[in-house]
Amino acid sequence: MNLVPEHLIIAPVLIPFIAGVVLLFFEDRARSVKAVVSICATVALLAVSVMLLRMAHTEEDSGRIAVYLLGNWPPPFAINLVLDRLSAMMLVLTALLALPSLVFSLARWHKAGVHFHTLFLLLLMGLNGAFLTGDLFNLFVFFEIMLAASYGLVLHGSGLLRVKAGLHYIAINLVASLLFLIGVALIYGVTGTLNMADLALRIPQISEANRIMLESGAAILGVAFLIKAGMWPLNFWLPATYAAAPAPSAAIFAIMSKVGIYVLLRLSLLFFGNTPDFPENMSLEILFYSGLATIGFGTAGVLASQTLGRFAGFSVLISSGTLLASLGLVHNGVTAGALFYLASSTLAISALFMLIELVERGQNMASNVLAVTMEAFGDYDEEMADEEIVGVAIPRTIAVLGTCFAACAILLAGLPPLSGFIAKFVILNALFNPDESGQAHLIPATSWWLLALLILSGLATLIAMSRSASARSGHRRSIPPCQEYC
Amino acid sequence: MELILSLGIGVLVGSGVWLLLRPRTFQVIIGLGLISYAVNLFIFSMGRLVADKPPVTQAGTRIDPAMLADPVPQALVLTAIVIGFATTALFLVILLATRGLTGTDHVDGREPD
């Protein structure tokens, strides 16, 4: 037995754990040591994730599924970890987000409070565990690790705004955790197992009376995940929390809402995979329409947000809504596009959270509000004639920032040539060519809705971004102009 | 017996939900406490109710699983209790922090108008 690749599956959980725990033994002042350790751990994590992805990816179409039996107990009984291409992709994505967030935090944030690195690494552990585990209750435990660490990271550095947003965040997620428990308990009560693969086998054989309870349990469980995924109307905490969280925390939180979606995808395959005529099809419909509502709400929020932080928070909602609606369609092509969209939008939003802090560092909050009022009253300064018609050179750092900001904007709005466009295109294309032949079938009304909302949300992002771009350069002369389009 | 226990769970949940919807942080934390009792009992009850047969095996005797209470929900409840304890403690502290920073114990951090 070749041991190393076998045990590699658990490495994404253990690496951050051990690194995080070891950091507890250092004095809080030994920041550079802590930074080095956690960076090394994250780099290792990235390497391992990529190796796992290579392991899971095979030339054949199906990919490879690897199972790691914890405690060496036979499969359905104890906990196991399951690696397939989807989970491997999420692992890589997590590590990819983690590394820049961590590096970013070294500039300032990790000094704002104690144990930042430990909390951050344990958050990674929770995320990776949630992606890997093949056991329903173990999923709960990893969700809790992730959430507990995220509570710590939201509150990192304390402060009025953070504590207020944190209170709401924690209260709602505690309720969600209780719902999670109720759902898991019900499912165990009627199936007698917690292993996800085993569940898929047992569900079709369940008696009619028990099926009702199973459905009830699954629905409650679903609500818990939808809260995490940020579905409207369960998502009002999200923009406030993400906007209030320290930038590096918010950057890694970008993937947290995706965990809910990942689990929904996983479980919906489990529950509905074998029995296509399962009456829960209605729940998929609900998923789709609530996804649309989420995009709609996110769009309104993006337009209405006066600070960039809230803007980014609402972008998370748009991204979640798009994913939920795509999943609700249960269509392979759309799901493929949605997964691509997941990666692209997560990275963009994460980058945006960090950029926002840099961009906002040198300017007063009022200028954002100003951009809107300027629109409202239409009083442009008639300075055109007086302005010297000579370009102003842009400082290099600002130019770099501006380019990044513009790239994020283009990604989120889904404009070509960046991946946001490709993702949206793949979703739409699959929507309108479901059987790949492109002939003779009707387009359902749902597709039109999704099309309209996708385009509308992109447009709203564009408007909001260009508004903030204008605001950013409506600067006082003393501050170097932070110019987005250069 | 099942009736009484489910009634109890129902009352705990009802009181807890009522408290969750109240505006004071202390009410919310008590509500969360009550609901977590209910949830623990609920998980526990999924193993069906068995009196006087704790899942402890005797050395040397033949083991009959049907003769013992279901140990799995118990193990789950133990984990849930610990996690519930942790989160209650956290909520308590953030409650205190909010109170300290805002001067009020309202859940929104400011008194309603």
Added chain:
Amino acid sequence: MFAAFAIVAILYPFISEGEVLRSDIEWLPAQGLNFTLRMDGFAWMFSMLITGIGFLVVLYARYYMSPRDPVPRFFSFLLAFAGAMQGMVIAGNLILLAIFWELTSIFSFLLIGYWHHNAAAREGARMSLIITGTGGLCLLAGLILTGYIVGSYDLDSVLAAGNAIREHELYVPTLALILLGALTKSAQFPFHFWLPNAMAAPTPVSAYLHSATMVKAGVFLLTRLWPVLSGTDEWFFILGLAGMSTLLLGAYFAIFQRDLKGLLAYSTISHLGLITTLLSLGSPLAAVAAIFHMVNHATFKASLFMAAGIIDHEAGTRDMRKLSGLFSYMPITATLAMVASAAMAGVPLLNGFLSKEMFFAETLGQHSSSMLDEMLPYVATIAGAFAVTYSVRFIHTVFFGPKPQELPGEPHEPPHWMRLPIEFLVLACLIVGIIPGMTIGPYLHTAVTSVLGDRTPQYSLAIWHGISTPLIMSMIAFISGILLYLILKNYLARCEDGPPGLNRLKGQHIFDRMLVTLSWRWARWLEESFGTHRLQPQLFLVILIALIAGCWPFITTDSSFALPSLTGIDPVFALLWGTGMACALGAAYQAKYHRLAALILMGGAGLITCITFVWFSAPDLAVTQLLVEIVTTVLILLGLRWLPKRVEKIDIASTLTAKARRLRDLILAISCGSGMMLIAYHAMTSAPLHDSIARFFVEQAYPEGGGHNVVNVILVDFRGFDTFGEITVLGIVALTVYALLRRFRPAPDSIDIPEQQRRQNAFDDDHPERNIGETVHDYLLVPSVIMQWMFPFIILLAVYLFLRGHDLPGGGFAAGITLAIGLLLQYLASGTRQIEDRLHIMPIRWIGFGLLLAALTGMGSWLSGFPFLTTYSTYLEIPLIGQLPVATALFFDLGVLLLVVGATALMLLAIAHQSTRSYRTRTTESAKTGEET
């Protein structure tokens, strides 16, 4: 740029044969998106325009831009734009075309906003991006629909599927979306207003993007898809209406501009309207005219923009009210501009005349019997007259008349190289105008054939067709245009910006209003009405939705509940739960005003829970629940001190809405309670499962796991990974609590020492023989001594609980909490500060060791090649104590113990520590006030 031009030029021999050059690179073949490039005659003609004029503009810009300008940025954007435009023209895949299309919008945004310190430039850039970007997204949707209808995004397949598209039921939405894209890009009414605002861009940009190339993208697309989409009523009405209104309004607005570039911008709009109108007609001959006019317009408008740029550059202003009599300063430029604007007005012997003539001829034809069609010739003539008027105005005001006063600069001829591009373009105008058949003829023919295929009509490019109706129309337009200028001349010299009558109807303002309303007021309204910042409604929604989700399956399927059986109920148990329920309800009722009472009642409910666990054979749970109960209560007790005092007010008669809200909450609470009750009852009474995973655990616990207590074996072995995670959660929370409390700021009104202590201190004050604080110290002396003595026993109890855990109820967690409670008792007994002075425990170390030990135990199994957390167990014979079960799981459990002690102690101590903080705050403050007085 010149290299690109040369390459394109070299390609002509291939194209002229009617061949189509293709290059395919697979990109996303599964999605039908390939990187296909395709060049035919029409694309070639456009490529010539893009590269040729691009080259001239670059040359011009070299002299136009100030040496202080950061030109690298400018040129990189300009070239990037040219690339995008070129890509769009030769894209052989609809989606690729949309990609390049959006790219041109983005680069146009960057170029307009190049002078980003200028508010007008920023606004113009933003507006153009929003409008053309929106159009681009619509276009994308339209093209996807086209792809859906045709079954392929490949341009060749699409072009071959004209009938299928026109007859498809989705033709109208497809057409509408594509037209939306094209009309926004080509600045057609009602989307025209972004173009004048885009004039804030540097002049080379205006010359290139906003006259020659980018705005042509819309009409380019229309022409490209002309064979596929045109010929229907919808096509004619939408395009015809847009085109004609643009043609007329653009020309009318152009007359009344005072900014030179504004005039040219509106004239561009008007000319684009002309092309659109031509395309809308749906006759092949009109399409020929449209293609021809695209080329002509590009040549003369680019040269005019450059001329305007020179004037601006040299004279320092573009305001036509200030400019006059420049002819004597810059005769060559003036002559060039005059020729170009004559072409714009459609004077014979120039290229503008030829295409205009074709346009007039086309308007006369009968295309569809409707009002719109009838009006067309008149509209065309009027617009022609307006075109003459603004062209004359341009020339007359700027170059003739008295010498200018108050000019910012002293005008003179520009450098020769700057003028060269204009000279070249004007020459082209002249040559094409005089000998069209020999110059442009063959190229035009190639382009037309590639668009129209076998529908290519017979046409002639001769200058003189004899006296015909179009010529008469031209004459009328010419004469009336000049007359109109003479009438308006004086008015124009001092008028406000913008045309009379329609001045208030500024597209820009409407756009801004709309944008504000849509994107700000409505969005705010939406966000506020469908969102909330408050916690209570959020929790309400969460619970409500969970309730609905949980109950839905029960409602939809009519499940019959078995009637609850009242038999077999133990009265003691019933009484127990009667108390439990009373406690819960009491806690709910008291939590607002009597916190302590509520806490005790909650504890009561917890106690009942413990007893229930014992009753139904779960001793482990009972022990753990009890211990956790104690710690939680103590924690909350410690916290109670920091909450505000609340006195019960008699505010029963609160507002109606408040009452309604309470009623609503009550209903939700009751329904949740009954829902949970029903589900729980249903689940408990359903038949037990015989094949659950529990069976395996019970059977294997002793043989494989080495322990009799199945629950404990599950926790440390079968599902040890859960426990591993669980202790991590506890550790994280402890760290968070610690971090948060380090920054704790008590509210000002809870800093004072409690009333009881105050009273005790007052007692000390009254008795001179007592020191301050002595009574506080002596308070509860006997219990505290007992508690101090109990410490070793508690430790012993913890060890016992820990060791027996594997076989009997107990275990690492219970032991850990017991130990922590022991520590806590020490705090209670001796006061926070004495303990902190005496005992140096470092809880974070404990947490670290605990977690590390657990992980290392788990990893130990790697040494023997087994997966994480595989255990090995044996029994050890230890003298005095007897046989002891020793599994590697024991070390794991030890880790759990260490962590639990550390975490619990950390949390308790962190909260307890706060009392000293407040004391310090108080003393420092009193010290301060003491100093002041």
